[in-house]
Amino acid sequence: MTVTKITEISKSRVQIITDEEFAFVLYKGELRIYGLKVGEEISENTYKSIVEELLPRRAKMRAMNLLKSRPYTTKQLTDKLVTGGYPKEIANIAISYVASFGYLDDRQYALDYIEYHKENQTRKKITNTLMQKGIEKAMIEECWNDCTTEDDRDLEPEQIILWMKKKNFSASEATFEEKQKFSAFLYRKGFQIDTIRRLLSLDITSI
Numbered sequence: 001m002t003v004t005k006i007t008e009i010s011k012s013r014v015q016i017i018t019d020e021e022f023a024f025v026l027y028k029g030e031l032r033i034y035g036l037k038v039g040e041e042i043s044e045n046t047y048k049s050i051v052e053e054l055l056p057r058r059a060k061m062r063a064m065n066l067l068k069s070r071p072y073t074t075k076q077l078t079d080k081l082v083t084g085g086y087p088k089e090i091a092n093i094a095i096s097y098v099a100s101f102g103y104l105d106d107r108q109y110a111l112d113y114i115e116y117h118k119e120n121q122t123r124k125k126i127t128n129t130l131m132q133k134g135i136e137k138a139m140i141e142e143c144w145n146d147c148t149t150e151d152d153r154d155l156e157p158e159q160i161i162l163w164m165k166k167k168n169f170s171a172s173e174a175t176f177e178e179k180q181k182f183s184a185f186l187y188r189k190g191f192q193i194d195t196i197r198r199l200l201s202l203d204i205t206s207i
Helices: 028-034 044-069 074-083 088-100 106-117 123-132 137-147 156-166 176-188 193-200
Strands: 003-008 013-018 021-027
Touching: 013 028, 021 028, 021 044, 028 044, 044 074, 044 088, 074 088, 106 123, 106 137, 123 137, 156 176, 156 193, 176 193
Parallel strands: none
Antiparallel strands: 003 013, 013 021
């Protein structure tokens, strides 16, 4: 394995390319310790020391520090580590480490997110957001049922009424065209078509 390129990516870190492919990111102090130079081979012992000891240890610490500031889903934390220069396999080691201590829990993340947003966001919007964060739809559905009551599950009418007040919209005074426009707005917000139709008393099949 030959070092083909060393690129500075910040004042303190460099990217190491071996055999024309990305290998890992090192701090400049680490680069000096391991004595890596362009055009020179990396010994097997040096490579093992970096990828089996140094990087996993550092990735675990990085993951722990990130989780101190705010919660992450598994996907979010993995992406954060990979973006920070850790190879995917190293990021996975760190993920398994923090998860083993209960610091990373997608199910709990989903439960907390639903509990916090269920009164001001639609179920559809919450589901889409959590799926973008890497949580599977089946888990989201399970968490929704676990942390909401029957009353919670029919919050859309109240939420739509709040939007009507916020936008100074009156269904009884609005024209058909105004209702169509406002209905499209609500639909984009994630409200169910039947709920919109019922509250605005409008056939909005054209949306």
